[in-house]
Amino acid sequence: MEFKGKSLKDRDFKEKNILYTDWHVKAHYAWDCGVALSKFFEGLKEGKLYGRSCPECGRVVIPPRMFCELCFKPTDKWVLLKDEGRINTFSVSYVNTDASRREKPNVPAVIEIEGASEGMGILHLVAHPEKIEWENLEEVLSMIKIGTKVKAVWKPSNEREGAITDIKYFVPVKEE
Amino acid sequence: MHFPQKVAVLGAGLTKFMRRAQETPKELAFEAAKMALDEAGLTIDDIDAVVLVTAPDAFDGVHMNGEYLADGAGGSKKPYMRSFVGGGSGVFGIINGWYHIASGHFRTCLVVAEEKMSSSMPHPQGTFNAIYDQFTERPLGVNLLWIFSLEMNRYMSVHKVPLETIALVAKKNKKNGLDHPCTQAGIAGDYTVEEIVNSEIMCWPVTRLMVSTVSDGAGALVLASEDFAKKVTDKPIWIEGVGWCLDTSYWTNRDLYYPKYVEYAARMAYDMAGIKDPRKEIHVVEPYDPFAYKELHHLEGLLLADKGEAPKLLEKGFWDRDTETGIPSSPSGGLLGVGNPIAAAGLMKVAEIFWQVKGTAGKRQAKREVKRGLAQAWGDLMQVGTVVILGK
Ligand SMILES: [Zn+2]
Numbered sequence: 001m002e003f004k005g006k007s008l009k010d011r012d013f014k015e016k017n018i019l020y021t022d023w024h025v026k027a028h029y030a031w032d033c034g035v036a037l038s039k040f041f042e043g044l045k046e047g048k049l050y051g052r053s054c055p056e057c058g059r060v061v062i063p064p065r066m067f068c069e070l071c072f073k074p075t076d077k078w079v080l081l082k083d084e085g086r087i088n089t090f091s092v093s094y095v096n097t098d099a100s101r102r103e104k105p106n107v108p109a110v111i112e113i114e115g116a117s118e119g120m121g122i123l124h125l126v127a128h129p130e131k132i133e134w135e136n137l138e139e140v141l142s143m144i145k146i147g148t149k150v151k152a153v154w155k156p157s158n159e160r161e162g163a164i165t166d167i168k169y170f171v172p173v174k175e176e
Numbered sequence: 177m178h179f180p181q182k183v184a185v186l187g188a189g190l191t192k193f194m195r196r197a198q199e200t201p202k203e204l205a206f207e208a209a210k211m212a213l214d215e216a217g218l219t220i221d222d223i224d225a226v227v228l229v230t231a232p233d234a235f236d237g238v239h240m241n242g243e244y245l246a247d248g249a250g251g252s253k254k255p256y257m258r259s260f261v262g263g264g265s266g267v268f269g270i271i272n273g274w275y276h277i278a279s280g281h282f283r284t285c286l287v288v289a290e291e292k293m294s295s296s297m298p299h300p301q302g303t304f305n306a307i308y309d310q311f312t313e314r315p316l317g318v319n320l321l322w323i324f325s326l327e328m329n330r331y332m333s334v335h336k337v338p339l340e341t342i343a344l345v346a347k348k349n350k351k352n353g354l355d356h357p358c359t360q361a362g363i364a365g366d367y368t369v370e371e372i373v374n375s376e377i378m379c380w381p382v383t384r385l386m387v388s389t390v391s392d393g394a395g396a397l398v399l400a401s402e403d404f405a406k407k408v409t410d411k412p413i414w415i416e417g418v419g420w421c422l423d424t425s426y427w428t429n430r431d432l433y434y435p436k437y438v439e440y441a442a443r444m445a446y447d448m449a450g451i452k453d454p455r456k457e458i459h460v461v462e463p464y465d466p467f468a469y470k471e472l473h474h475l476e477g478l479l480l481a482d483k484g485e486a487p488k489l490l491e492k493g494f495w496d497r498d499t500e501t502g503i504p505s506s507p508s509g510g511l512l513g514v515g516n517p518i519a520a521a522g523l524m525k526v527a528e529i530f531w532q533v534k535g536t537a538g539k540r541q542a543k544r545e546v547k548r549g550l551a552q553a554w555g556d557l558m559q560v561g562t563v564v565i566l567g568k
Contacts, residue, residue, distance in 0.1 A: 005192030091325030
């Protein structure tokens with residue numbers, strides 16, 4: 001069997017060893033937040049986390065939606081949740097959103113929100129409780145694990161804009 | 177279940193996998209399709225319909241990329257269909273090709289998977305980030321590694337799997353990849369567990385050597401009805417089972433430690449194939465391995481190991497290519513050892529099982545006798561499983 005393919009190097013583009021053509025696109029989108037998430041984000045502005053409950057299966061879900069994807073029926077109630085929860089899973093990221101490297105890591109996590117049904121998590125960041133920025137992997141692993149209780153740290157109310165980033169991050173809290 | 181036609185695989189083709197290919201997407205598609213037709217001993221005139229799988233248009237910067245690719249995939253003046261389910265696409269394309277023929281509507285179908293990820297400069301990270309929810313997730317500064325590292329940590333923690341054990345997947349697949357003629361330069365190799373665990377931490381617990389690379393490449397398969405196949409070969413390889421399933425996009429509402437949707441897809445395929453005990457009846461497996469832990473995660477979802485047991489079997493060599501009592505897993509080298517041009521990588525999994533069952537996988541051939549094998553791919557937002565079972 002003969003397998004075809006001619007491999008190029010990055011430098012073939014930089015040094016113009018090959019012929020190529022390029023194109024730049026600047027795309028811009030604006031999405032209205034819809035019915036469920038508009039209410040959710042209004043809540044964030046007030047420092048409140050809202051879930052939505054399904055009359056059929058009884059689940060309280062977050063992020064909220066106007067229909068239950070399991071029962072395929074409309075959800076019918078807003079439920080005020082706590083701004084705390086437990087880490088379902090987390091990671092320690094040395095990579096930025098544009099794939100460039102970070103000197104100090106940040107910590108994305110799935111956080112199960114207190115007051116919602118079991119397993120209902122949202123994606124957010126977990127910061128160091130005092131100095132916010134984490135020093136390194138070892139420091140993160142010494143302070144948090146799956147199951148660790150965390151609490152939201154909010155932007156000051158006059159800086160909130162009705163976005164997921166109105167919660168700056170979550171921080172680990174001591175259990176009573 | 178009854179379908180009007182049984183479906184055979186007559187030929188497969190692959191290009192080399194490359195960080196940057198000189199060939200255009202059309203040229204890559206053509207090379208893979210031509211090779212598959214050659215192995216089948218057919219020409220494009222014998223092909224009744226064409227299925228194409230490739231990434232969303234933004235990856236290539238070509239709107240209606242399916243139409244752009246049609247000529248290279250052999251689709252002009254033919255019934256032509258494009259489909260895509262992220263990383264699950266390569267196997268999903270075969271499933272689409274299968275029902276073209278199983279329905280009785282077509283005698284033959286050429287399935288082509290093409291991916292040229294290098295055109296997005298400097299790399300396709302920005303496009304990948306757009307899979308996250310635009311309201312609740314993207315504003316947090318996401319990158320694609322996050323979901324994998326989150327899932328991997330959940331899997332490791334629930335089953336208490338050491339990082340060193342997961343690294344064994346990368347060790348096995350990168351070593352297997354040394355024998356693949358299509359392997360991307362610089363990714364296969366004989367690594368130690370220490371080298372893999374201690375390679376650059378990208379997004380703990382994921383280290384660089386536990387991640388597959390972005391690649392360019394294409395693959396193709398020629399499918400035919402039983403009536404047609406029996407005229408051109410006396411040893412057809414059959415598609416015995418297909419299965420697919422998509423779970424919710426609310427991925428933070430699921431327990432990521434176990435891919436239930438892969439299990440549902442596998443059960444569908446096993447039922448169709450009449451398989452009662454997959455651990456005895458599947459002789460070789462190509463599970464999707466874009467990240468090292470994913471292979472273990474998928475082997476469990478495929479019911480080839482109990483939950484949390486795939487790592488223990490890995491330590492015992494159960495998944496090695498030369499096992500005599502286990503089930504060789506990713507004997508090709510997989511995505512970690514050959515490369516990951518998304519849709520093409522999934523199709524490679526099926527092509528490899530075809531060659532394994534046919535007994536022409538060369539240095540990659542499993543040591544034990546192979547009468548039946550399974551290929552699986554996975555993708556979207558940690559949510560889709562696609563499964564194909566081939567047998568003699
Ligand atoms: Zn419900």
